[in-house]
Amino acid sequence: MSYLNIFMSKDRIIFVTKEDHEAPSNAELIEDDPNDPYEDHGLILPNGDINWNCPCLGGMASGPCGQQFKDAFSCFHYSKEEVKGSDCVENFRSMQECMQKYPELYPQEDDNDSAPSGGADNAPSDSVPTSSPESTPATTENPAAS
Amino acid sequence: MFKCKAVWNKLAPLVRASSTLCLQNARKSVLRHGRRLEMVQKAQMSSGPAGGGGENTLYYVLVGATCLGTGVYAYRTVSGDKERYNERMIDLVNRPKQGPRAAEAVTEVVAGSKEEPVEEPTLTEAPVEEPLVTEAVVEFTESKPVTEPLVEASIPEPIVETLVTESVVEASVPESIIEVSVTEPVAEAPAVTQSEEPLASVVESETKPTPVIIAAHVPEASPVSESAAVSEPAPAAEPVESTAAHSDVPEHAPYLLIGGGTASFAAARSIRARDPGARVLIVTEESELPYMRPPLSKELWFSDDPKATETLRFKQWNGKERSIYFQPPSFYISPTDLAKVENGGVAVLTGRKVVHMDVRENKVKLSDGAEISYEKCLIATGGVPRNLQVIDRAGEEVMKRTTLFRKIEDFRSLEKISREVKSITIIGGGFLGSELACALGRRSTDLGLEVIQMFPEKGNMGKVLPEYLSNWTTEKVRKEGVNIIMDAVVKNVSYKNDKLEIKLKDGRLIETDHVVAAVGLEPSVELAKSAGLEVDSDFGGYRVNAELQARSNIWVAGDAACFYDIKLGRRRVEHHDHAVVSGRLAGENMTGASKPYWHQSMFWSDLGPDVGYEAIGIVDSSLPTVGVFAKATAKDTPKAATEQSGTGIRSESETEAVAVTLKAETTAPPPPVQQKEDYGKGVVFYLRDNVVVGIVLWNVFNRMPIARKIIKDGEQHADLNEVAKLFNIHED
Numbered sequence: 001m002s003y004l005n006i007f008m009s010k011d012r013i014i015f016v017t018k019e020d021h022e023a024p025s026n027a028e029l030i031e032d033d034p035n036d037p038y039e040d041h042g043l044i045l046p047n048g049d050i051n052w053n054c055p056c057l058g059g060m061a062s063g064p065c066g067q068q069f070k071d072a073f074s075c076f077h078y079s080k081e082e083v084k085g086s087d088c089v090e091n092f093r094s095m096q097e098c099m100q101k102y103p104e105l106y107p108q109e110d111d112n113d114s115a116p117s118g119g120a121d122n123a124p125s126d127s128v129p130t131s132s133p134e135s136t137p138a139t140t141e142n143p144a145a146s
Numbered sequence: 147m148f149k150c151k152a153v154w155n156k157l158a159p160l161v162r163a164s165s166t167l168c169l170q171n172a173r174k175s176v177l178r179h180g181r182r183l184e185m186v187q188k189a190q191m192s193s194g195p196a197g198g199g200g201e202n203t204l205y206y207v208l209v210g211a212t213c214l215g216t217g218v219y220a221y222r223t224v225s226g227d228k229e230r231y232n233e234r235m236i237d238l239v240n241r242p243k244q245g246p247r248a249a250e251a252v253t254e255v256v257a258g259s260k261e262e263p264v265e266e267p268t269l270t271e272a273p274v275e276e277p278l279v280t281e282a283v284v285e286f287t288e289s290k291p292v293t294e295p296l297v298e299a300s301i302p303e304p305i306v307e308t309l310v311t312e313s314v315v316e317a318s319v320p321e322s323i324i325e326v327s328v329t330e331p332v333a334e335a336p337a338v339t340q341s342e343e344p345l346a347s348v349v350e351s352e353t354k355p356t357p358v359i360i361a362a363h364v365p366e367a368s369p370v371s372e373s374a375a376v377s378e379p380a381p382a383a384e385p386v387e388s389t390a391a392h393s394d395v396p397e398h399a400p401y402l403l404i405g406g407g408t409a410s411f412a413a414a415r416s417i418r419a420r421d422p423g424a425r426v427l428i429v430t431e432e433s434e435l436p437y438m439r440p441p442l443s444k445e446l447w448f449s450d451d452p453k454a455t456e457t458l459r460f461k462q463w464n465g466k467e468r469s470i471y472f473q474p475p476s477f478y479i480s481p482t483d484l485a486k487v488e489n490g491g492v493a494v495l496t497g498r499k500v501v502h503m504d505v506r507e508n509k510v511k512l513s514d515g516a517e518i519s520y521e522k523c524l525i526a527t528g529g530v531p532r533n534l535q536v537i538d539r540a541g542e543e544v545m546k547r548t549t550l551f552r553k554i555e556d557f558r559s560l561e562k563i564s565r566e567v568k569s570i571t572i573i574g575g576g577f578l579g580s581e582l583a584c585a586l587g588r589r590s591t592d593l594g595l596e597v598i599q600m601f602p603e604k605g606n607m608g609k610v611l612p613e614y615l616s617n618w619t620t621e622k623v624r625k626e627g628v629n630i631i632m633d634a635v636v637k638n639v640s641y642k643n644d645k646l647e648i649k650l651k652d653g654r655l656i657e658t659d660h661v662v663a664a665v666g667l668e669p670s671v672e673l674a675k676s677a678g679l680e681v682d683s684d685f686g687g688y689r690v691n692a693e694l695q696a697r698s699n700i701w702v703a704g705d706a707a708c709f710y711d712i713k714l715g716r717r718r719v720e721h722h723d724h725a726v727v728s729g730r731l732a733g734e735n736m737t738g739a740s741k742p743y744w745h746q747s748m749f750w751s752d753l754g755p756d757v758g759y760e761a762i763g764i765v766d767s768s769l770p771t772v773g774v775f776a777k778a779t780a781k782d783t784p785k786a787a788t789e790q791s792g793t794g795i796r797s798e799s800e801t802e803a804v805a806v807t808l809k810a811e812t813t814a815p816p817p818p819v820q821q822k823e824d825y826g827k828g829v830v831f832y833l834r835d836n837v838v839v840g841i842v843l844w845n846v847f848n849r850m851p852i853a854r855k856i857i858k859d860g861e862q863h864a865d866l867n868e869v870a871k872l873f874n875i876h877e878d
Contacts, residue, residue, distance in 0.1 A: 011612040012772045014867055018876040021776075025871035030859045038744040052419040053734065062418035063477055067489045070422070104474045 050077055063105055065098035395495065395516040396484050399427035401736060402510065402520035404500045404673070406430025408438055408722060409526040409704030409729035411472045414492045416733025423490040424737070427481060429512070431499035434554055435478065437470045440722050442557040443578055444752055446470070447585035455561050458554065470554075503677035505697060521699065522736040525679075525688060526729065527670040528705045529720070533663055534573065536639050543641035549662045551578060560662065565593060567659035571648065573636060574664035575601025575608055577751055580623060582662060584753045587626035597627060598658060600634035600650075606753075610761075611830075612771045615844065618825050622753055631656070667720055669706045682708035685718040692742035694732045701736055703728040711743055713860055714764055714839055721749035746854050760850055763840035763857045765832055774870035775828030775844070829853075829870050836862045838869070849873050 032039075035046050043054045052061040052070060060069045072095040075088035085092075099106035401417050403410045406428045414426045414436075428436065441460060449460040461467045479491035502511040509519040531550035538545075549560050564570060564586055572583050583599040583606075590597045603609060605616035606623050624630055635651040639661065648656040669687040673679065679696050680689040687708035690696045694709055702709075704725040708718040719728075724747035734741055748762040825844065832840030837860055841853040852872050863869050 010770045011614065012770075013614065014772070014774045014870075016774055016776055016867065016870070016875075018776070020867075021871050021874070021876060023871075025868045027863055027865070027868040027872060028861070029855060029872075030861070032855075038741055040745045053416050053730065055730075057419075059415060059473060059477070062415045062492075063473070064479075064489075064491060066418060067422060102476050104476045 050074060059105075064102055065095060065106065068095035068098045071095070394480075394482050395498070395512065395514075395518065396427060396481050396493070397517070398519045399425060399484065400521045401426040401524075402518060402522070403428045403524045403526060404510070405524075405526035405528055405704070405706075406432060406434075406436050406494060406496070407526060407528050407704060408436070408472075408725035409528075409707075409732070410524065411436035412726045412729030413524050413526065413701075413703060413733035413736070416730045417737055418490070418492060420734060420737040420739075423488075425484050425487075425490040426492045427484055427518070428492065428494045429498055429500055429510075429518070430494065430496055431513075432553060433496050434471075435475060435494055435496070436472050437554065438472065438722065439552075441470050442554065443551070443581040443585060446557065447561075448588070455558055500673065501676075503673045505677050505700065508699065523700050524729075524732050524736065525673060525696070525700065525702045525706060526704045526725075526732075527673070529667040529669040529687075531663065532666040532668050534636060534639075534665060536636055537661070537663060540639045541641065544639050544646060544661075547641070547646055547660050549660065551582065551662055551664060552667075563660050564589060564595060568594070569596040569598065569658040570660045570662060571598040571600065571646075571656060571658040572662045572664060573600055574662075574666075575599065575603050575606050575632075576610070576664065576666075577607070577749075579662075579664035580606045580619070580753055581751065582664060583628045583630075584623055584626045587623070587628040590627040596629065596658075598629045598631060598656060599623070600631040600636070600648075600656070602633065602635050604632055606630070607751075607767075609767055610765050611842065612767055612773065615773070615825060615830065615842075616767070619753060622756065626753070667705060669708075669718070671706065682716075682718070684708075685716070687718045693735050693740055694728060694743065695735065701732040703732040709743055713746070713858065717764070719747060721747060723747040723749055744858075746857055748850050748854070758847075759842055759844045760847065760853075761840065761842040762850060762853050763832065763838075764834070765840040765842055769832045769834055769840070771830050771832050772866045773825075773828055773830040773844075774867055774875070775825050776875045828875055829873050831866050831869070838863065838866075843873070846873060846875050 041051050041054070043051055043056055045051050050070075050073065060066065063069075068091070072088060072091035075091045076085040079085050079087055081087050100108065401414075401424055403413055403426060407430075410428050410430075414428060417424050417426055430436075437458070441458075445460045446454055446458065451457075451459070451461065454460055458470045459467055460470075477492070479487055479493050481493040481495050484491065484493040498516075499513040500510045501513050503523075504510070507519070508521065508523075509517050510523070511517050531552050533548075533550055537548055549556055549563070551557070551560060560582075570586055572579050572586070579599060579601065583597060586595065586597045589595060599606075601608070603616075604613065605611075605620040607619050608616050610616075611619060620630055620632070631650075631654070633652070634654070636648055637651045638649040640647050640649075645657050645659060646661060648658065648661070650656070671679075671681050671686070671688055674681045674688060677697075677700065679700070679702075681687070682689040685708045687706045688696050688702040690702045690707050690709045692710040692712055694701045694703055694707060696702050705718075705720045707728060708716065709728070710716050727745055727747040728743065731741060731743060731745075746762055748760055750758065750760040752758040827845035829846060830842040830844060831838045832842075838856055841856065843849055843853060856869060856872075
């Protein structure tokens, strides 16, 4: 049972139980425009390009090995091979070489492809290509649209 | 004549209808008009081409004479110039190397056609001031006499070769004023580098003792001598000495970021992500690399590591450790390498303050006299803590025992003091004051420290939270061991018997050893005057538009920016996430996007492990509010939130938007906790004209996207309980 508590004229307080909130909401939300130029996008832009400025990448695209990272990831993204990215070995290799020069920034873990964690900024703990970046930003951006 | 008749006809009925006098008058006036018309006609007729014959001759003579005179003058000037040019060339070849005073600078002129802003760079005048003597003789289609030292030419065709080639390939850069100067005897030629930024490709040539003469295409052998060196305007003082002193200061930075805090770093990252190979220079008066501020009043105090104060690293609930520095030193390149390194990078110049900004010349001057030119500039100077007037005036002994908390050194100093004194008083009941009070309160029992917090409001966060939540918060802070004094207006602070005595307006006296003043932030707008930037009178800070731009090529982000928020109106926000969002946006706009402030930033506060909330938008307790609450379980605490989302700091799960799907943890259900408080968890809506402009998520986490959406919509919702349902406050 919920009850209204007219505490003060300015601040209203409503207490609700779980049952009160069981029925789905009838509040109307405006449909989001997926092509809204103002919106921040997830990892993949509406036109299919990679959003290098995505916070999810941490500092990967902007650090000293940023160029190598961009090359490798772009190659992977646009790769049409059966095993996606199999034609990008060279790029990934040079990226790794670069990253080995900055162990502080890109600590070498067991999973060699993993992004830096801990000392550097917080990037995804599992390797970027294998995570599902597209879905996550979508869910975080448009939870109500589901 | 016909017209006359028509008029007359029209008037006739009118005339008839009126009296005789009127009639006579009318007639008279009509006749007069008629006569005038006739006269006009005659006049027109008389002004025909058939003027007097004598006048014509005179006319022709005059015109002829003028032409002749012009021709003679032009010839004289050209030949005079030619002579002078030849003399000068001889002079230059013969002149030996001399000291700076006698140096002669030869400047060249960069193509700058006024009508085509895009094609050629706009040029600058010879930056040579005394003691350098400038001479540039330019002549082109319009023969201008040589003006010294200022020379401007509109050149039809660009001067090729060692010319500053255009940056304006992308229309994003309307003008790049690149000053070019060569001081003859100065051996320190700025590094000859080939930089390849798309935005500003500056081709430099070796600076030689004798200027390189590049004959322009113009046939007249016009003495356009130039050596282009991309650099920076030599400071007015003796060039040799100054270059030695400022040897670590680059003379030019395509992207110059003033201030080395959160907004600046976010912008640097954004620029580097969007502009491959960008060269970014951060100039900060602090001696530290960019770091984040929130842990200084939260996590660092709760850390178990005794070395945390030194290393500034802290372990979070889930064991994940990080430093408050955004990046370790190896991320950055040295300022001297900035122009040379192949793929560009971010360089940080510490311990230097920008004291003067010359917007016309696109350059800034540092506290040590060095000058840096830029193409795009971001001002992210943040602010300095405000002090109470009574403390300011109270004398040195009081000031010595007062902390204005903002930087790393303030944290370290306060941490040390907390171990040494017996009593600390915090003045201020807002975010910083309350967080520090909680942090110190937790240590109070271990250290035998008395912690007092005083503020003029009725409860902690009194200006932010509605009264019932503010009261609840105050209770929590009390439980952390803080002695709270409300309705406290400080009248006087004095130093007596080795203690500080605080006298309140209502007469109460509080004795303490040390004071922390957390009474607000004064935005740093010292550059407004020299740069000609507007300062906002309502909110303080630099006034910028929705795209965070103050003037062409100048953006402002972070605490110092008073910006136009399309949804919520003009405001200035002093929160960490806003610094990140606005810094990132400014970086995007500096690299060509034209996006307004749209992604609403959020903020949060953790007053200890049990009280936590996130908020977004305008959260002002003077607005009417509607709060929807449920009962809280033990799962609804900040600690639980970090464990569940698997991220380090709760702040990161929001701001860094890690691309990791949140996994539901299969932990054993917690034992049922009886919470006495009614406001365990819920949502509070702040309304302005019935539209939700602010939301506080009270002990409800990871729902920020929904809150952001509601504010973005800006709709008038009839029933806010329905809106509250969207948050699923009963779930985890």
